[in-house]
Amino acid sequence: MDEPHDDGYQTVIIGGGQAGLAVGYHLAQRGVPFVILDANERVGDAWRTRWDSLHLFTPALADGLPGWPFPAPPWSFPSKDDMADYLESYAARFDLPVRNGVGVARLARRGERYVVTSAVGHLVEIKAPEEYEVMQKHSGYGTRIMKNFPDHEAKILRGHAELGSRLLELAESPILALAATISLSHHEKWDGSGYPRGLAGTQIPLEARLFAIVDVWDAITTDRPYRKSWPRKKALKYIREQSGKYFDPQLVEVFLEEMQE
Numbered sequence: 001m002d003e004p005h006d007d008g009y010q011t012v013i014i015g016g017g018q019a020g021l022a023v024g025y026h027l028a029q030r031g032v033p034f035v036i037l038d039a040n041e042r043v044g045d046a047w048r049t050r051w052d053s054l055h056l057f058t059p060a061l062a063d064g065l066p067g068w069p070f071p072a073p074p075w076s077f078p079s080k081d082d083m084a085d086y087l088e089s090y091a092a093r094f095d096l097p098v099r100n101g102v103g104v105a106r107l108a109r110r111g112e113r114y115v116v117t118s119a120v121g122h123l124v125e126i127k128a129p130e131e132y133e134v135m136q137k138h139s140g141y142g143t144r145i146m147k148n149f150p151d152h153e154a155k156i157l158r159g160h161a162e163l164g165s166r167l168l169e170l171a172e173s174p175i176l177a178l179a180a181t182i183s184l185s186h187h188e189k190w191d192g193s194g195y196p197r198g199l200a201g202t203q204i205p206l207e208a209r210l211f212a213i214v215d216v217w218d219a220i221t222t223d224r225p226y227r228k229s230w231p232r233k234k235a236l237k238y239i240r241e242q243s244g245k246y247f248d249p250q251l252v253e254v255f256l257e258e259m260q261e
């Protein structure tokens, strides 16, 4: 990323570990506009998720990043959580613009710009934080817009399931073949009221029936730009209510058992 754009970042750092944060520190010192993208949910997670008894083999005097020595006696050996917390505090202390939960799947050049594709498939042309916030709201707008479409147009829009499946079928990997089946059928409902093919019961492939439950569970138990996550009790109640309607009743039973219900 050599040249700054009028409305964009000069630099995108992929990965907010020690290296990414240290580079971010220096860029911030020089007033260069940048953003740090990291797949993990929190700064320091690369350390936080290592085994519990892990202590660094390097003493604290060698563990600090530029601008802020590691806050521990120089010859002590920090734990992996000390390191994780230090990195998180470091990013906050220098107000480094880290965007967590953004796993980069692809970086491509488009003319004079670079385009970063995140792991969930969003095409992100990095511009400004405010713009990015607005982009994240797209799913909320989409839902509201879809509600206002006449039935026949909504049907065409729902073609995304088939389109996604066709794209995935182009690949030869068995994993992607599985993904193609799921993509095509995860909006089908046990009672036959789903789409795109209106399949019912065991006509719906097992992997799609399984996925439908965890997909809905994930959607309702996580914050979205257009609504807050549901409490666990309400989410479990919904899954139970949809047994035999949206979801395969036998799989709902297994799911609830797994969730210790």
Ligand SMILES: Cc1cc2nc3c(=O)[nH]c(=O)nc-3n(C[C@H](O)[C@H](O)[C@H](O)COP(=O)(O)OP(=O)(O)OC[C@H]3O[C@@H](n4cnc5c(N)ncnc54)[C@H](O)[C@@H]3O)c2cc1C
Binding pocket: 014, 015, 016, 017, 018, 019, 020, 037, 038, 039, 040, 046, 050, 054, 055, 056, 057, 058, 102, 103, 104, 105
């Ligand atoms: C068990 C263990 C013990 C260690 N002990 C020490 C020690 O005592 N002292 C020492 O100096 N070093 C130690 N190291 C090495 C040290 O962890 C690394 O050198 C250091 O973390 C490297 O920093 P980094 O920023 O390059 O990578 P990381 O800290 O691994 O950070 C990379 C970041 O990039 C993110 N990322 C990766 N791919 C993507 C993507 N596609 N999109 C978005 N984000 C992405 C990750 O989520 C991660 O946050 C140890 C390593 C291990 C495994």
